[in-house]
Amino acid sequence: MTLKHIILDTDPGVDDALAFLLAFGSPELTVEAVTTVAGNVSHEKGHRNAKQLLEFLGRTDVPVCGGAVRPLVRQLRHAEEVHGETGLGGASLPEPKMKSDNRSAVQVIHQKTDELGKELTLVAVGPLTNIAAAVVGDPELPSKVNGLVIMGGAFNLTPYGHGNVSAVAEFNVWHDPDAAKIVFNSSIPMVCAGLDTTTHPDYRLSVEMFKEIEALGTRRSQLIIDLCRGIVERFNGFSLHDPMAVAYLVDPTIFKTRRCRVDVETCGELTKGMTVVERRHHRIVEEEANAEVIVEVDAKRFHRLIMDRVARG
Ligand code: BDR
Ligand code: CA
Numbered sequence: 001m002t003l004k005h006i007i008l009d010t011d012p013g014v015d016d017a018l019a020f021l022l023a024f025g026s027p028e029l030t031v032e033a034v035t036t037v038a039g040n041v042s043h044e045k046g047h048r049n050a051k052q053l054l055e056f057l058g059r060t061d062v063p064v065c066g067g068a069v070r071p072l073v074r075q076l077r078h079a080e081e082v083h084g085e086t087g088l089g090g091a092s093l094p095e096p097k098m099k100s101d102n103r104s105a106v107q108v109i110h111q112k113t114d115e116l117g118k119e120l121t122l123v124a125v126g127p128l129t130n131i132a133a134a135v136v137g138d139p140e141l142p143s144k145v146n147g148l149v150i151m152g153g154a155f156n157l158t159p160y161g162h163g164n165v166s167a168v169a170e171f172n173v174w175h176d177p178d179a180a181k182i183v184f185n186s187s188i189p190m191v192c193a194g195l196d197t198t199t200h201p202d203y204r205l206s207v208e209m210f211k212e213i214e215a216l217g218t219r220r221s222q223l224i225i226d227l228c229r230g231i232v233e234r235f236n237g238f239s240l241h242d243p244m245a246v247a248y249l250v251d252p253t254i255f256k257t258r259r260c261r262v263d264v265e266t267c268g269e270l271t272k273g274m275t276v277v278e279r280r281h282h283r284i285v286e287e288e289a290n291a292e293v294i295v296e297v298d299a300k301r302f303h304r305l306i307m308d309r310v311a312r313g
Helices: 014-024 041-054 105-119 131-138 169-176 177-184 207-216 219-235 241-250 301-312
Strands: 003-010 029-036 118-126 146-150 192-195 255-262 263-264 275-277 289-296
Touching: 003 014, 003 105, 003 241, 014 029, 014 041, 014 219, 014 241, 014 301, 029 041, 029 105, 029 146, 105 118, 118 241, 131 177, 146 177, 146 241, 146 301, 169 177, 177 263, 192 241, 207 219, 207 301, 219 301, 241 289, 241 301
Parallel strands: 003 029, 003 118, 118 146, 146 192, 192 289
Antiparallel strands: 255 289, 263 275
């Protein structure tokens, strides 16, 4: 088995927490560092949550590096109405004892890029502020690494590829569209797990699966229940946004992607943060593609992975 080295860039976040469980529960992946970014909650809260999750998992050996405390240009927002006041739903984990790494997110991304090159894949499941800063700081980075897998965007490539914070924008891209624009135009090889598939009813975590997890009665399943119960009850199930990006790296054969040319709207009155797919004259232009977007998921295998790696661990 080839080990994939990753940096997990995150704004924890309830579904980010599930992405941690999947990443650290998957022997195919080596997490070189966790980097944090403001998004679902303030950077301070998200950074603390990342440490709590690493302590829960017994992985305090993994460096956790602080990143952007706000978007590049715009005002800071958050999504506490979905993720709860702490960012971890109804879960309450002990105050973390582990120290943050001295390096910043951008520093560790640059160091690991130079050390691991094509063996390194960046996984970004929050706003793209840190990744944009890393690309601006080292314009060669896109050609040095294996690539970038993101949770982000709504591409209108399936009936579910529409917005969650506005009619057309997905939260991570909307939160820092300027950063997303830099990243999509950087020529870094990109795979996107967007709302097209993460909100597809066949791929979500159903209430039945949630009950199955509850019945496991372990410390790990209890954490998942505490994290997700509020969202599951409110939205009749749970969209596995961030875990889907990690799952793509664990086993890409579960997914079908479509190559397309994507740019990001930064100034539209109604469309800020929209990921616009070039589709003039009803044609998706594959020749000038800068991203691969997940458009189909083998639901059975994806859910099996979630149950085995996230829930059972
Ligand atoms: C994305 O936004 C956040 O709320 C989630 O953590 C996920 O990364 C979904 O739009
Ligand atoms: Ca997230």
